[in-house]
Amino acid sequence: MQVIEHISEILQPFHKAVVSIGNFDGVHKGHTALFQRVREKADAIGGTAIGITFDPHPLVVIRPDHRPPLITMKEQKIELITATGMLDVLLVLPFDKKFATIPAEDFIRKFLIQTIGMQGIIVGPDYAFGRNREGSIELLERLGAELDFDVTVPQWITSENRHERISSTKIREVVALGNVEAAVPMLGRxxxxxxxxxxxxxxxxxxxxxxxxxxxxxxxxxxxxxxxxxxxxxxxxxxxxxxxxxxxxxxxxxxxxxxxxxxxxxxxxxxxxxxxxxxxxxxxxxxxxxxxxxxxxxxxxxxxxxxxxxxxxxxxxx
Ligand SMILES: Cc1cc2nc3c(=O)[nH]c(=O)nc-3n(C[C@H](O)[C@H](O)[C@H](O)COP(=O)(O)O)c2cc1C
Ligand SMILES: Nc1ncnc2c1ncn2[C@@H]1O[C@H](COP(=O)(O)OP(=O)(O)O)[C@@H](O)[C@H]1O
Structure with missing residues (x-):
């Protein structure tokens, strides 16, 4: 898997890029399931499976007082995503105040379509990105119809024994309480x-x-x-x-x-x-x-x- 940490390293769009975007804090089983879908979709069209994440965590920049404690720091996150073996490329976009002001529609048109060459995107059911979380699933679907890319929204992944959806928030909760065992089925480690x-x-x-x-x-x-x-x-x-x-x-x-x-x-x-x-x-x-x-x-x-x-x-x- 190729790790790209600077946008300037992307010299031309990827071949039929299929992407998922997120913070992926913890690289838990829900994240792995998304990457699996990216892999499957990329294989189906003979394209490139791409993960896009940010560093530092956007809340550290936007609302430092509400920053969540991190399950994985950058180095471990990259290691774990590499170890899934499911992606061809991981983009770790430097996140700063300027980046935070980019309207979601510009980000989709200029970055995801023009720079990356996106033909498909896979995001979780509550995903939203960009300024004021304008990058909703509705916006993606509207632009997908106009610009000809697919939007896939898989179901929530639930953990086997807890029957509740796996989330970074839930993992933070149980670990913060010392219930480290409860984190294992969600993290897979x-x-x-x-x-x-x-x-x-x-x-x-x-x-x-x-x-x-x-x-x-x-x-x-x-x-x-x-x-x-x-x-x-x-x-x-x-x-x-x-x-x-x-x-x-x-x-x-x-x-x-x-x-x-x-x-x-x-x-x-x-x-x-x-x-x-x-x-x-x-x-x-x-x-x-x-x-x-x-x-x-x-x-x-x-x-x-x-x-x-x-x-x-x-x-x-x-
Ligand atoms: C397994 C383990 C359990 C410990 N439990 C306690 C405890 O219940 N109460 C406490 O005051 N210190 C506890 N300690 C901490 C020791 O007081 C601490 O290791 C010691 O002060 C050495 O500090 P230092 O490494 O900075 O020299 C525990 C340490 C270990 C390794
Ligand atoms: N079994 C061990 N577990 C952890 N650290 C060990 C062990 N044996 C030796 N060390 C070394 O000893 C250091 C800790 O000694 P300790 O007396 O607790 O001093 P400190 O107050 O600096 O932690 C460790 O940082 C490590 O370099």
């Missing part, structure tokens, strides 16, 4: 955060006997404070781990951290990139009477996490 290992308060290893790799989050969605069974991906591969999110109330410094103790691991990974995949929530954060009580509880957390990994058979193949 575990919820993941990524970051560079920063130095913390030097308590984990020395004081507690459980060193933790601390990472800082920016715009990402953060699971509710608490303790989780996780897998941690380092440059060495995938390991089992226990993560703690919150303020470590046993100590009084009141600093928010996202940290992971990686099981059976003793390397210095300061400055390295790691990824944390959330398998299951174990408990909420608690204030303990002291270091010994907290340390004992972390032992129990690790036992519980190992049981979960064994049940899920994550041990051999996390």
């Amino acid at each position: 575990y919820y993941q955060v990524r970051g560079r290992v920063e130095s913390g308060r030097q308590r984990g290893g020395r004081l507690l006997g459980f060193p933790t790799a601390n990472i800082g989050l920016q715009d990402e969605l953060c699971p509710a404070a608490g303790v989780y069974a996780v897998t941690a991906e380092t440059h060495q591969g995938t390991h089992l781990g226990v993560a703690n999110i919150g303020y470590s109330p046993t100590f009084d410094d009141n600093i928010f951290t996202v940290e992971v103790h990686i099981l059976d691991f003793s390397e210095n990974i300061y400055g390295k990139q790691i990824r944390i995949n959330f398998i299951q929530r174990l408990r909420g954060e608690k204030k303990f009477s002291g270091i010994e009580a907290l340390s004992q509880q972390i032992h129990y957390d690790i036992e519980k996490a190992r049981e979960i990994f064994n049940q899920k058979e994550l041990k051999e193949k996390p």
Whole structure:
């Protein structure tokens, strides 16, 4: 799949472009289903399957106070869309205030038709884009009749066990509540955060006997404070781990951290990139009477996490 991040790289329209446009935050199963339809339609006409997304998320530019926490940052979004194997081209359009003022009709005529060569578009049932969300399905259908492109609006995709439609909003809700398991059928994978290992308060290893790799989050969605069974991906591969999110109330410094103790691991990974995949929530954060009580509880957390990994058979193949 070709990734294009600057419009100037598009030198001529694509051959029979079939497109889907969206933020695709999370690249969840609903998004994958749309890409599948794009692939099928492109194959049917011998055309090019194209995804169009924006960076940063438009709300970050238009209404920063209403910006949603992101399920996937740009890098992971591109990786996941690539991994679906369904698209030929992904356009990641730089979104800024000027872009936000383009009337939807101009965007369709000048960009989608003239620049891209669009012959078909597939969008979800509530999709609208462009200034003031003028780019409605009605507008697409009206211009489709005039300019001769097809508009396909597939049904909502629902998750198998929840019977409700899959959406980035729903995924944000369950993850924010710590119900990371509920996100799995919607995402088709575990919820993941990524970051560079920063130095913390030097308590984990020395004081507690459980060193933790601390990472800082920016715009990402953060699971509710608490303790989780996780897998941690380092440059060495995938390991089992226990993560703690919150303020470590046993100590009084009141600093928010996202940290992971990686099981059976003793390397210095300061400055390295790691990824944390959330398998299951174990408990909420608690204030303990002291270091010994907290340390004992972390032992129990690790036992519980190992049981979960064994049940899920994550041990051999996390
Ligand atoms: C699995 C796990 C569970 C934890 N649970 C708690 C908790 O319930 N309450 C708490 O105050 N701190 C908890 N901690 C956080 C420790 O207090 C924290 O790791 C320690 O302060 C080290 O911080 P540092 O990495 O910045 O040195 C937990 C840590 C881990 C790894
Ligand atoms: N099993 C492990 N899990 C996580 N980090 C580990 C582990 N073993 C060693 N480390 C290293 O130790 C560091 C954490 O030690 P810690 O005492 O908690 O200090 P800090 O306060 O800087 O987090 C990690 O950033 C990592 O480089």
